[in-house]
Amino acid sequence: MSGVDPTNVIERMASGLRSAGAAHPVAGAVALAARGHARLDQREFAASVGQSVDHIQSTEIGEIAFGDLPPHVGNTAAALGVDLLALADLENAWHTAPDGPPSMA
Amino acid sequence: MSDSDDPLDQMMAGMAAGDAAFLFAFVEAFGPKVRWVVRGILEGMGRVDLIPNRDEIDGLTIDACYVIFHRAAGWRPGAAAPWNWAFKAIRAEVARVIGHRVVDLDPDVLEREVGSHTNVVADLAGDDLDALIARHPRVGLLDQAIRSAGSHRDQQVYWEYRIQQGLGDPSPAHTVASRFGLRPDNVRQICRRHGQKVWKAVTTDPRFTELRTHGWFAA
Numbered sequence: 001m002s003g004v005d006p007t008n009v010i011e012r013m014a015s016g017l018r019s020a021g022a023a024h025p026v027a028g029a030v031a032l033a034a035r036g037h038a039r040l041d042q043r044e045f046a047a048s049v050g051q052s053v054d055h056i057q058s059t060e061i062g063e064i065a066f067g068d069l070p071p072h073v074g075n076t077a078a079a080l081g082v083d084l085l086a087l088a089d090l091e092n093a094w095h096t097a098p099d100g101p102p103s104m105a
Numbered sequence: 106m107s108d109s110d111d112p113l114d115q116m117m118a119g120m121a122a123g124d125a126a127f128l129f130a131f132v133e134a135f136g137p138k139v140r141w142v143v144r145g146i147l148e149g150m151g152r153v154d155l156i157p158n159r160d161e162i163d164g165l166t167i168d169a170c171y172v173i174f175h176r177a178a179g180w181r182p183g184a185a186a187p188w189n190w191a192f193k194a195i196r197a198e199v200a201r202v203i204g205h206r207v208v209d210l211d212p213d214v215l216e217r218e219v220g221s222h223t224n225v226v227a228d229l230a231g232d233d234l235d236a237l238i239a240r241h242p243r244v245g246l247l248d249q250a251i252r253s254a255g256s257h258r259d260q261q262v263y264w265e266y267r268i269q270q271g272l273g274d275p276s277p278a279h280t281v282a283s284r285f286g287l288r289p290d291n292v293r294q295i296c297r298r299h300g301q302k303v304w305k306a307v308t309t310d311p312r313f314t315e316l317r318t319h320g321w322f323a324a
Contacts (some may be wrong), residue, residue: 004136006129008163012171013125036129039115060126 006033007083011090018094022062026091028070031059031082034076066091109182119185120177128174132167135188138286139173139195140166142188145283146199155203168202185258189285228264234264243315250313254302258285263299264290 010029017025035045035056042060046053051074058064059073067087077084107114112134119127132139143165147155172194173180173187180187188195238245252260262285269277269308278289278296285292307313 004132004140004166005159006133008160009129009132009167012164012167013129016125033129036126037133039124039127039130041119041124042225053202060202 006080007032007086010077011040012078014087014090017062024062024065026087026096027066028060028062028065030066030077030082030087031056031064031069031073033080033082034073035060037076037080060074106314113187114182117177117180117182121180125174125213126172130208131173132170134171134234136166136188139169139188141283141286142195143169143199144193146196147203148201149196150200150241152203165199165202168198172198185256185261186286189258191286246313246316247319250303250310251299252314253306253310255299259295259299261285262287262295263303266292266296 008031010026012096013032014026014029017028022028038045038048040048042053042056046056048054049070051070055070059069074084109118116127116131116134120131140162143162144156147153147165155165171186171190173191175192176194177187180190184190234244234248238248248264251263255263256258264282265281265284266277269280276289278292281287282289282292287295307316307319
């Protein structure tokens with residue numbers, strides 16, 4: 001049985017963050033996915049990547065822009081096979097057309 | 106977080122705490138199982154036209170995982186697998202998302218789809234069972250007897266198996282197995298053991314005296 005495309009899962013989580021008013025919902029969702037893949041809570045994850053819990057929290061609620069995400073997030077996403085270009089485009093599209101359709105489809 | 110070493114318990118605990126990172130972990134680890142349930146629901150609803158569409162199935166699988174995410178606080182380790190435990194809610198969500206079929210009827214497609222469902226005789230929802238119990242007290246008594254023994258999952262499997270069997274499903278073990286993510290031989294084993302427990306209750310508990318002549322328990 002094949003799995004679910006992680007890009008689709010991230011897009012859906014990003015939609016939720018966007019609805020909650022996050023400034024960078026796609027970046028936040030990618031950060032959540034990176035921690036989810038590690039299966040760690042915020043405290044454990046912060047310790048494992050050498051960052052503060054507050055910083056992890058900031059990335060995951062979409063306060064940090066895509067280009068400013070810590071390297072471990074991008075590395076994990078790339079290892080998962082996430083289509084980062086498509087997600088970056090989505091983030092950009094939401095910024096330039098904030099009332100546009102909340103989906104890449 | 107859960108103290109359990111079981112990844113499923115840990116993910117459900119994380120989701121119960123509202124941590125969306127564990128939703129991603131859950132989809133990553135158990136998405137294929139949830140996808141299988143969604144696929145079975147679509148087959149049961151006659152929407153086999155959606156199954157080849159990977160994006161559609163992905164979307165519905167994620168919807169189903171969100172259903173589990175939002176209900177995770179009610180799940181307990183050791184209970185039925187979350188995708189079986191939340192089956193009715195998942196099916197309701199799938200029905201809500203895909204709606205009723207409104208495409209023009211194509212006789213060729215109809216022939217193909219009906220042909221693919223020869224083994225699916227009925228899809229009795231829990232709500233239907235509740236309605237039956239309300240109308241027929243003896244069904245309610247039978248339900249009490251079935252639920253007087255075994256785990257919640259075994260009770261559900263037994264109910265579904267007997268209903269499918271009673272309605273003439275030629276291979277009820279396969280139908281029930283696909284619904285609960287089990288193998289047909291597991292279903293038969295569960296039903297045989299649970300049936301023995303129910304029969305013991307029926308023959309020893311005075312509340313169930315009138316069920317002793319029920320056709321279900323005839324040799």
